[in-house]
Amino acid sequence: MFKLFVKYSSIVFGLALLGVQVGMPAYAGSLTVKVSDPKGALLENAVIFLTPQFVLNSPAPVRDDAEMRQQNILFSPMVLPVQVGTNVSFPNFDESRHHVYSFSKPKRFELQLYGKDESNSIVFETPGVVAIGCNIHDNMLAYIYVTEAPIFSKTGVDGLAEFTDLENGQYEMTAWHPGIRKDGAPAPQIITVNDSQSQKETTLNLRRVWGKQREADENPY
Numbered sequence: 001m002f003k004l005f006v007k008y009s010s011i012v013f014g015l016a017l018l019g020v021q022v023g024m025p026a027y028a029g030s031l032t033v034k035v036s037d038p039k040g041a042l043l044e045n046a047v048i049f050l051t052p053q054f055v056l057n058s059p060a061p062v063r064d065d066a067e068m069r070q071q072n073i074l075f076s077p078m079v080l081p082v083q084v085g086t087n088v089s090f091p092n093f094d095e096s097r098h099h100v101y102s103f104s105k106p107k108r109f110e111l112q113l114y115g116k117d118e119s120n121s122i123v124f125e126t127p128g129v130v131a132i133g134c135n136i137h138d139n140m141l142a143y144i145y146v147t148e149a150p151i152f153s154k155t156g157v158d159g160l161a162e163f164t165d166l167e168n169g170q171y172e173m174t175a176w177h178p179g180i181r182k183d184g185a186p187a188p189q190i191i192t193v194n195d196s197q198s199q200k201e202t203t204l205n206l207r208r209v210w211g212k213q214r215e216a217d218e219n220p221y
């Protein structure tokens with residue numbers, strides 16, 4: 001490790017002697033993506049993924065602190081995007097016990113009944129959508145989207161996904177929403193980030209039953 005450091009330092013020193021600027025790369029770009037349905041309604045819980053078309057100077061490390069909590073007989077958040085390899089914990093904050101499971105192909109699992117203030121965790125290694133349910137409470141439904149994209153952001157109630165400190169360059173932008181129709185995703189677009197604030201808009205087609213599902217999610221009793 002020390003040897004490596006010495007080697008790196010001498011390269012940096014050498015470049016400095018040559019008058020090459022070795023400093024922090026430019027991270028000035030920010031991007032806001034507005035997501036709506038074809039009628040213009042803003043969509044919450046949509047995920048925007050950015051795949052850089054270049055090698056990142058500072059790739060974000062895979063997180064080990066992602067959380068899918070069980071609270072008020074609901075999963076929270078309802079949509080959790082994570083990078084491949086992320087360890088997600090499933091803490092229970094309810095008096096009621098939960099039995100968390102998924103039958104989805106990227107990760108089939110079952111966390112047997114566990115109670116208040118207990119937790120379990122699972123590592124998600126295969127990209128794709130993992131729908132999460134609870135054996136005890138049928139209304140409990142959530143989605144973990146496991147992605148290879150190193151950068152992603154989820155829309156809030158305002159339909160906006162925000163990105164800050166993006167390295168300058170070109171990215172492929174894709175989008176997903178748990179209610180998306182099979183043919184409902186927009187084609188991937190290549191976007192350019194430079195030292196400025198960019199804004200993009202994208203439209204997703206949702207399944208018609210999605211609205212009913214949402215109501216069920218929000219009125220669990």
Ligand SMILES: [Cu+2]
Nearest residue numbers: 098134136137
């Ligand atoms: Cu439950």
